[in-house]
Amino acid sequence: MLALLENDPRDYAWGSATLIARLQGREPTGRPEAEVWFGDHPGSPARLAGAGTLDAWLDAHAGGARLGYLLKLLAAASPLSIQVHPSKAQAEAGFAAETAAGIPLDAAGRNYRDDNHKPEVIVAVSSRFEALAGLREVAATRRLLAGLGESAGVTAVRERLRGPDAEALRDTLGWLLSGEAGSEVDDVIASLATAESDEFAAELAVARRIAAAYPGDPGVVVALLMNLVVLQRGEAIFAPAGSLHAYLDGLGVELMAASDNVLRGGLTPKHIDVPELLRVVDTTPAAPPRILPEPVSDGVEAFRPGIPDFELWRVRADEAAPRTLALHGPAIVLAVGGAVRVNGRSGETVELTPGTAAFATQDESELVVSGAGEVFVALPGR
The missing domain is CATH 2.60.120.10 (Jelly Rolls)
Structure with missing residues (x-):
């Protein structure tokens, strides 16, 4: 179907x-x-x-x-x-x-x-x-904090970030989210107004925007520990x-x-279970977790994170060259650009425009995408 x-x-x-x-x-x-x-x-x-x-x-x-x-x-x-x-x-x-x-x-x-x-x-x-994705190396975060000045709150955060990175980050997260750092959080947020850093100008601009949306929230300071990804x-x-x-x-x-x-x-404003969060979170600092697509065929690439649950294909349809997709499970096709036609092995056809989607059962086994546009296809992982 x-x-x-x-x-x-x-x-x-x-x-x-x-x-x-x-x-x-x-x-x-x-x-x-x-x-x-x-x-x-x-x-x-x-x-x-x-x-x-x-x-x-x-x-x-x-x-x-x-x-x-x-x-x-x-x-x-x-x-x-x-x-x-x-x-x-x-x-x-x-x-x-x-x-x-x-x-x-x-x-x-x-x-x-x-x-x-x-x-x-x-x-x-x-x-x-x-x-924001993953936690930044502590040495880099300390350079970011230097741009906030020498207030008591900034100094308190910097002092927490000593010792092995993963342990220091876990300790700092617990301190911020448990409510122990109330005045220090306010102090750090206030320091954002005059903060300057050539290296972290984008991160500080984002932090100011977050602080405006969530005034007084300790998550503003948590955000300063994280990688900004654009x-x-x-x-x-x-x-x-x-x-x-x-x-x-x-x-x-x-x-x-x-x-x-x-x-x-x-x-x-929702429930935050600090002990459970700290049990689950990986505080090992790392680069932003970008994932690159793998080529599948002409006009088709796949984001494959290496898990059994899913993979995501990106298909750029071409009027002159329909894209044939061999399915290995039930699929959902979501259009994000142009106008495309999707034909199934059963003979059924759907027309998709941006923001519309179709479901294909596993027995379709093969889809043909034609027209001029772009779709994403969700499939089980392999």
């Missing part, structure tokens, strides 16, 4: 009022539109044309088999919460423990809403996409289990394992 797939945008406060509407060629609603989910996740299952929701269809026609991934359009106008996701083993243990403790699945203080991990890839669709269209980052990250601004295609497990580390 090959059928059109649709869903309504989710109106999280950080969402853009214009980016998704502009992509889809329609008037904005006036409300923030943060994400459109294309998948069978029960939090917001997509709808198959004339056949109800995708999860219900899979129950009826695929024996209840579930997709291992969730594909999204994500449009940020202000920073998302700083967050980290557990490994598969951590998710299984955490979900079992909270379930045994009788914590309702929808409880505000619950960390694990399912037993799956949630690694994710995001590819920029806008010309610029900003994110993606151009078509560039991507991969956030594996344990990687601290936050998306800041722009439109992207996001593919993740089908899970809703999030441990937050600032920039949010």
Whole structure:
């Protein structure tokens, strides 16, 4: 089967009022539109044309088999919460423990809403996409802090960042998020107003923007410990289990394992479980976790993070050269540019314009993408 797939945008406060509407060629609603989910996740299952929701269809026609991934359009106008996701083993243990403790699945203080991990890839669709991803080398962060002056708060953060990098970063995260550093956090945020650094001018500008959106939040100081990543269209980052990250601004295609497990580390009014966050987060500093695509065939490349849950193909269609895609599992095709036609082995055809999607069952086995445009294809990993 090959059928059109649709869903309504989710109106999280950080969402853009214009980016998704502009992509889809329609008037904005006036409300923030943060994400459109294309998948069978029960939090917001997509709808198959004339056949109800995708999860219900899979129950009826695929024996209840579930997709291992969730594909999204994500449009940020202000920073998302700083967050980290557990490994598969951590998710299984955490979900079992909270379930045994009788914590309702929808409880505000619950960390694990399912037993799956949630690694994710995001590819920029806008010309610029900003994110924080991973923790910076401590020596570089100390150079950044030097640009904030010699206030008591800045000095306190600098003193925390002594000793082995991973241990110093874990200690500093715990101190900031536990509430112990209240006045020091305020002091560091105040110092941003006059901070100067040729090396970290972009990072300081972003920190000032974050502080304006989340005044007094300790996550502003956490953000100063993280790598700033600026993606151009078509560039991507991969956030594996344990990687601290936050998306800041722009439109992207996001593919993740089908899970809703999030441990937050600032920039949010929601529950922050500091001990659990510190147990899950990887505080080893590293370069930004960019992921490069691998060529598949003419006009087709794949982002393959090396996990069984998913891989993401980018297909640039050409009027003169249709792209043939050999599927190795159920697929979701999402258009982000131009107008394309997707033909399945079954003979079914769908027409896609930017911001629209289609679902292909595994028995289609092969899709042909023609026209002039760009699509992303979500598939299981290999």
